[in-house]
Amino acid sequence: MRTLICEWLRGEGYAVRGLSLQSAAPASGVDLVIVDVPDFRSRGAQTVHAVRTWYPHSVLIGLSTQLGRSLHGDSHAARALGLRRLVAKPCARGELLDAVAAAIGVAR
Numbered sequence: 001m002r003t004l005i006c007e008w009l010r011g012e013g014y015a016v017r018g019l020s021l022q023s024a025a026p027a028s029g030v031d032l033v034i035v036d037v038p039d040f041r042s043r044g045a046q047t048v049h050a051v052r053t054w055y056p057h058s059v060l061i062g063l064s065t066q067l068g069r070s071l072h073g074d075s076h077a078a079r080a081l082g083l084r085r086l087v088a089k090p091c092a093r094g095e096l097l098d099a100v101a102a103a104i105g106v107a108r
Contacts, residue, residue: 001063001089005034008093009100013107030058031104034096037062040077040086048081059103063089070095 006018035051037044040062051060060083067088071078078086084103087096 001036005096008096009107012097012100014100015107026054028057030055032061032100033058034061034063034100035083036089037064037081037083037086038066040064040066040081044081048083052082059084061099061103062086063091065089070099 002018002020006016009016033051033055035048037047044062044064048060048062062078062081062083062085064086065088067086070088070091071086073079073084075086078084085099087099
């Protein structure tokens with residue numbers, strides 16, 4: 001899934017690095033992090049907190065298989081986790097690209 005998402009984003013002109021949380025390192029200048037939130041109801045906050053410590057100034061979008069539909073940032077679940085959007089997985093290319101564009105704008 002990570003490879004496919006990276007391909008979609010690169011195809012739109014975004015600069016992308018595909019990393020796992022284990023291989024992540026503190027970095028500046030990262031506009032957006034798309035984080036897998038496998039269980040946003042229990043361990044989701046821990047996952048998002050770990051990502052937030054590495055990328056404190058980045059916008060976060062979450063992906064989760066636990067959703068029936070995607071949630072905007074004003075939803076209770078997204079707000080509670082500090083996410084700009086919580087996207088249901090699997091998602092369509094257009095849905096993910098719309099979420100990214102809404103969060104950080106279109107690629108330059």
